[in-house]
Amino acid sequence: MKNRIEVGKPVGIEVSIAQSEVVAQCDVDVIAAYPITPQTHIVEHLAEIVADGDLDAAFIPVESEHSAMSACVGSSAVGARTFTATCSQGLALMHEILYIASGLRLPIVMSCVNRALSAPINIWGDQSDIMAERDTGWVQIFTENGQEVVDQTICAFRIAEDRRVMLPVIVNLDGFSMSHVIEPIRFYDTKQVRGFVGVYQPPLRLDPAQPMMFGPVGIPEIYTEAKKANDVALIESRQVIEEVWAAFAREFGNAYRALETYRTDDAEYLLLTVGGMSETASVAIDALREQGVKVGQVKLRLWRPFPHDDLAALLGKARGVFVFDRCLSTAGPGGPVASEVKTSLYNLRERPLVVGFIGGLGGRDVTVQQFADMVHKGIGYVAAGAAPVYEMVGVRE
Amino acid sequence: MNETGYGIFAARMLPKDEPFVQGHRACQGCIPALMLRQITKAIGRDLIVCSATGCMEIISSPYPFNAWGVPWIHVAFENAAAVASGVEEGIEVLRRKGRFYTGRKPAVLALGGDGGTMDIGLQALSGALERGTDFVYVCYDNEAYMNTGIQRSSGTPMGASTSTSPAGRVSTGQVTWKKNLAEIGVAHNIPYVATACPSYPFDLMAKVKKAVEVKGPALLHVFAPCPTGWRCDANSGIKLGRLAVESGLFPLFEVVDGQHKISLDPATMRKSSQDPIGEIAGYLFQQGRFRHLKGRDELIQAIQERVRLEWQKLKAKTER
Amino acid sequence: MKTKLNPTWRELELGCTVVEAGTSAEYKTGDWRSFYPKTDEDKCIACGVCYLFCPDHSRHIAPRKKKVEGAMYTHYFDFNFQFCKGCGICAAECPTGAIVMIEEGKK
Ligand SMILES: Cc1ncc(C[n+]2csc(CCOP(=O)(O)OP(=O)(O)O)c2C)c(N)n1
Ligand code: SF4
Ligand code: SF4
Ligand code: SF4
Ligand SMILES: [Mg+2]
Numbered sequence: 001m002k003n004r005i006e007v008g009k010p011v012g013i014e015v016s017i018a019q020s021e022v023v024a025q026c027d028v029d030v031i032a033a034y035p036i037t038p039q040t041h042i043v044e045h046l047a048e049i050v051a052d053g054d055l056d057a058a059f060i061p062v063e064s065e066h067s068a069m070s071a072c073v074g075s076s077a078v079g080a081r082t083f084t085a086t087c088s089q090g091l092a093l094m095h096e097i098l099y100i101a102s103g104l105r106l107p108i109v110m111s112c113v114n115r116a117l118s119a120p121i122n123i124w125g126d127q128s129d130i131m132a133e134r135d136t137g138w139v140q141i142f143t144e145n146g147q148e149v150v151d152q153t154i155c156a157f158r159i160a161e162d163r164r165v166m167l168p169v170i171v172n173l174d175g176f177s178m179s180h181v182i183e184p185i186r187f188y189d190t191k192q193v194r195g196f197v198g199v200y201q202p203p204l205r206l207d208p209a210q211p212m213m214f215g216p217v218g219i220p221e222i223y224t225e226a227k228k229a230n231d232v233a234l235i236e237s238r239q240v241i242e243e244v245w246a247a248f249a250r251e252f253g254n255a256y257r258a259l260e261t262y263r264t265d266d267a268e269y270l271l272l273t274v275g276g277m278s279e280t281a282s283v284a285i286d287a288l289r290e291q292g293v294k295v296g297q298v299k300l301r302l303w304r305p306f307p308h309d310d311l312a313a314l315l316g317k318a319r320g321v322f323v324f325d326r327c328l329s330t331a332g333p334g335g336p337v338a339s340e341v342k343t344s345l346y347n348l349r350e351r352p353l354v355v356g357f358i359g360g361l362g363g364r365d366v367t368v369q370q371f372a373d374m375v376h377k378g379i380g381y382v383a384a385g386a387a388p389v390y391e392m393v394g395v396r397e
Numbered sequence: 398m399n400e401t402g403y404g405i406f407a408a409r410m411l412p413k414d415e416p417f418v419q420g421h422r423a424c425q426g427c428i429p430a431l432m433l434r435q436i437t438k439a440i441g442r443d444l445i446v447c448s449a450t451g452c453m454e455i456i457s458s459p460y461p462f463n464a465w466g467v468p469w470i471h472v473a474f475e476n477a478a479a480v481a482s483g484v485e486e487g488i489e490v491l492r493r494k495g496r497f498y499t500g501r502k503p504a505v506l507a508l509g510g511d512g513g514t515m516d517i518g519l520q521a522l523s524g525a526l527e528r529g530t531d532f533v534y535v536c537y538d539n540e541a542y543m544n545t546g547i548q549r550s551s552g553t554p555m556g557a558s559t560s561t562s563p564a565g566r567v568s569t570g571q572v573t574w575k576k577n578l579a580e581i582g583v584a585h586n587i588p589y590v591a592t593a594c595p596s597y598p599f600d601l602m603a604k605v606k607k608a609v610e611v612k613g614p615a616l617l618h619v620f621a622p623c624p625t626g627w628r629c630d631a632n633s634g635i636k637l638g639r640l641a642v643e644s645g646l647f648p649l650f651e652v653v654d655g656q657h658k659i660s661l662d663p664a665t666m667r668k669s670s671q672d673p674i675g676e677i678a679g680y681l682f683q684q685g686r687f688r689h690l691k692g693r694d695e696l697i698q699a700i701q702e703r704v705r706l707e708w709q710k711l712k713a714k715t716e717r
Numbered sequence: 718m719k720t721k722l723n724p725t726w727r728e729l730e731l732g733c734t735v736v737e738a739g740t741s742a743e744y745k746t747g748d749w750r751s752f753y754p755k756t757d758e759d760k761c762i763a764c765g766v767c768y769l770f771c772p773d774h775s776r777h778i779a780p781r782k783k784k785v786e787g788a789m790y791t792h793y794f795d796f797n798f799q800f801c802k803g804c805g806i807c808a809a810e811c812p813t814g815a816i817v818m819i820e821e822g823k824k
Pocket of ligand 5: 510512538543
């Protein structure tokens with residue numbers, strides 16, 4: 001396959017389009033998807049690539065996201081490399097089948113263009129959609145900009161289809177503020193990408209030549225073992241994820257880690273962020289450093305498997321950790337990221353005070369100043385030795 | 398014996414192979430299970446089955462006892478048709494790319510109960526039919542959600558007492574008419590729609606074969622008595638299927654490229670009366686689920702009237 | 718059956734898949750039966766109706782020869798009592814009344 005886009009040097013391109021181009025480069029066999037804002041550009045563009053004959057794939061225009069994921073399970077079960085994209089209400093509608101995709105160990109790759117959940121209906125970005133799918137058994141990766149989306153999408157296929165993993169992977173990107181933005185992105189040679197992801201060799205598939213049963217009833221005598229096997233597979237996928245990222249760095253130059261750090265070296269306080277708003281937060285970190293505040297930033301890229309030990313090691317020595325969540329766990333123990341970070345730290349003999357902030361909901365902008373304010377507020381809580389369970393930022397009282 | 402259509406050595410003409418295997422856990426006298434036996438016999442082993450949640454899924458797949466001799470997948474309750482879409486389209490691409498399934502293309506069969514088809518799975522079914530997925534969808538209609546304890550579905554007939562449409566002091570059981578699944582299929586303009594019943598095995602198997610051979614979606618609505626849910630004798634399923642067909646309650650017909658054709662005309666089968674829609678009471682009162690209708694003559698009358706009307710509508714379609 | 722009944726989580730196939738077909742044959746449903754079918758071979762005309770209608774494929778073809786009223790039949794049927802659940806369909810549908818259902822334990 002010849003290159004559809006210029007490779008080797010950054011070109012200005014909408015992130016959604018870039019992701020669909022790279023999905024095509026990965027030579028997917030089946031795309032089953034249903035439109036939902038702000039995911040639409042991804043699947044529309046893939047439909048075009050297929051319609052132009054540039055990708056030999058089946059594009060299944062299903063009648064719902066539930067059927068999208070169901071069709072993905074079907075196509076993956078016959079050994080087809082399978083991709084879909086969704087978000088928000090669509091992801092919620094898929095919920096039931098997400099567990100089944102991972103339970104059946106099918107290496108589907110999905111793009112999730114993070115968007116708020118109704119009600120009230122809201123098409124703009126936050127992370128409530130994906131946070132509701134934390135426990136579905138998928139590998140879940142966050143990205144911060146278009147280049148990361150492209151790179152992680154390539155990595156996703158290789159991670160998912162590794163024999164040691166055989167699990168579906170979600171690549172998250174922020175709705176609109178990433179998906180609909182034109183960014184400079186460097187593409188790679190299609191042949192090289194195809195070489196990197198390889199040809200999918202399914203260990204098991206539905207085939208009359210060797211009939212088998214996918215999805216038997218997990219009677220009580222077997223269910224626990226089945227769950228244990230999936231749990232271990234997801235935990236141990238970490239090893240493969242690191243290998244794939246390392247291989248990617250060797251092959252294409254960009255290096256990735258489960259937790260990215262920014263100016264953390266002598267930091268007493270750490271601001272932890274996830275996704276596209278991390279870039280705004282970094283600007284705030286710069287400003288605070290100017291003011292002499294010893295604050296650094298930790299960006300969580302790998303959400304599942306959860307990098308428990310890495311977090312403990314990285315955050316444990318700080319005096320205060322300020323976690324920014326773009327999801328409200330209504331009347332719960334704090335934002336999902338904050339409560340999981342707390343869990344990672346709880347058993348340490350000495351641990352920082354963890355302060356949870358919730359904001360950026362439903363496309364609400366969070367400014368540099370607001371991130372700086374969170375840090376100042378957090379430092380105040382550390383000084384006082386106590387903090388509320390969580391608090392919302394940028395809400396009109 | 399003529400009315401069931403088998404001659405003396407008919408069984409010998411059938412494939413001996415049994416791709417649906419013994420040791421499944423269906424209740425005694427389960428006709429949906431018999432249907433699976435007949436269907437797989439007709440299709441053979443070049444087949445992939447996508448099953449919806451329901452009795453036929455549960456009874457054939459408790460780990461590690463696999464009652465299937467063909468590849469089989471269960472995903473969820475409402476999505477058998479969507480899963481089949483993925484399976485079929487996946488196979489198509491992989492064939493094209495020369496990766497797998499390079500020999501004969503296997504038949505793809507989606508399987509759902511009346512609940513999994515007419516209720517919760519109707520959307521996925523409609524989607525797959527409309528998209529032209531090259532598969533066979535079989536709805537085995539035992540007229541309620543049996544797997545979860547005999548709750549009503551939109552396939553439950555008028556007057557039947559189920560656990561969520563119970564007959565009571567002020568209720569006569571189900572108060573709605575059975576959904577016409579076959580005509581929903583016909584409305585999708587698919588190449589093949591048929592009704593069938595395991596009491597007429599040769600008719601059923603011939604239809605299954607046609608359904609597989611046709612390019613594009615085919616829908617089979619199979620009437621399948623369930624002794625447990627219908628509260629009838631375990632040995633009565635075949636007889637009840639026959640009575641339902643003979644009385645016109647469940648007419649057997651096929652619709653090929655939009656053209657209706659009646660498979661078995663009740664008028665020619667019934668010995669007792671010229672009227673194809675004879676008394677249905679004989680059918681109803683062999684089943685506990687209708688027992689409370691004794692003495693409710695107006696309702697039985699209404700059911701009878703409805704059967705007559707539906708039959709006339711069907712007849713009119715064949716005469717176009 | 719190669720598939721283990723109670724495997725450890727390590728022994729489970731990927732996704733809990735049963736990689737063997739037809740393993741249900743290891744599960745004998747015959748002990749569900751409270752009545753068993755019995756054929757009066759003199760009445761049997763080897764028509765196969767019982768075979769066609771058995772939901773458990775417990776009436777199988779057992780090729781042997783038998784002479785009935787001058788005709789020679791080569792297809793003939795036996796019960797498989799390992800699986801027969803005793804539903805009585807074969808008895809109810811047999812056109813010649815050759816099959817009767819008898820309570821288990823009785824002859
Ligand atoms: C989404 C969802 N809702 C409900 C159920 C529970 N459930 C499982 S099978 C079933 C009924 C199946 O009825 P039908 O499709 O008629 O098949 P049958 O059991 O009668 O063979 C129900 C309600 C489920 N598994 N999934
Ligand atoms: S409940 Fe009915 S359909 Fe289900 S296994 Fe028993 S007889 Fe068959
Ligand atoms: S149905 Fe009766 S007559 Fe026919 S083969 Fe069976 S036992 Fe013999
Ligand atoms: S009693 Fe039922 S299960 Fe046994 S052979 Fe006859 S039809 Fe089959
Ligand atoms: Mg049912």
